[in-house]
Amino acid sequence: VSEGKDRLASVRAVVLDLDGVIYRGLRPLPGAQEFVAALRRRGMPFAFATNNSAHTGGDYVNRLEGMGIVVSPEQIITSAVCAAEYLHHREDSPEEVFVIGGPGLRAALIEAGFALTDAPAADAVVVGLDVELTYARLRDACSAIRRGAMFVAANRDANLPVEDDLWPGGGAIVAAIETSTGKAPVVVGKPEPFLFETALRRLGTPAAETLMVGDQVATDIAGAARVGMPTALVLSGVSGAEDTASFPIRPDVVVRDLHELARLLGFHFATP
């Protein structure tokens, strides 16, 4: 047994990435439903962590329910929820927030009690993926930051994979603002620690006993390892086994899918 597999013995809770781990697009991935059912049966706390800021927890609850996976909104930790939580816990918590982003980001900020504004006099600028971004919005966000507004980014994801193509991700918008203002944002999403720390706070378990399951070495695995979580790379998403070689941080285990991970964790359910 390798040292990596040894680390699985102390696992008491699990954080799972969504896209590439639980589903790809609208299709659930092999073992996803059974894996979550096994966690529930064993009373093992679990949560889902995604860099996507476009959707609300409720959106994910509905999507997962359609795949036979029942979860509560508190178990879904998005970069949008993290951005709101980050601003909420700051001593100089802002009142008016200028948002570049989709409905999920707006909803998370409103739910946390912030007033949204379209004026460059905002106290904070929060940036996620915005597929309807205009030059005027970009200009006003930069003005706000130049006037001293806090600058928070959901993530630095360069691209959004869509069918047969890549679209510029939230990170591409963040880069435009950085180029204009010369200011760097606080990034709350993976691979930065805040999203992982938020998941650990929700679960109430220490990092060393909480397994991160992801499909991207650069974000899921590298970020989780940095906060001290054991890590499992599943090859059902974007990273291949060869990708682990090019990173200084290696996952503790590499598995084909959640069926294989279940076996390593000693979960027992019928496998094909």
Ligand SMILES: [Mg+2]
């Ligand atoms: Mg993923």
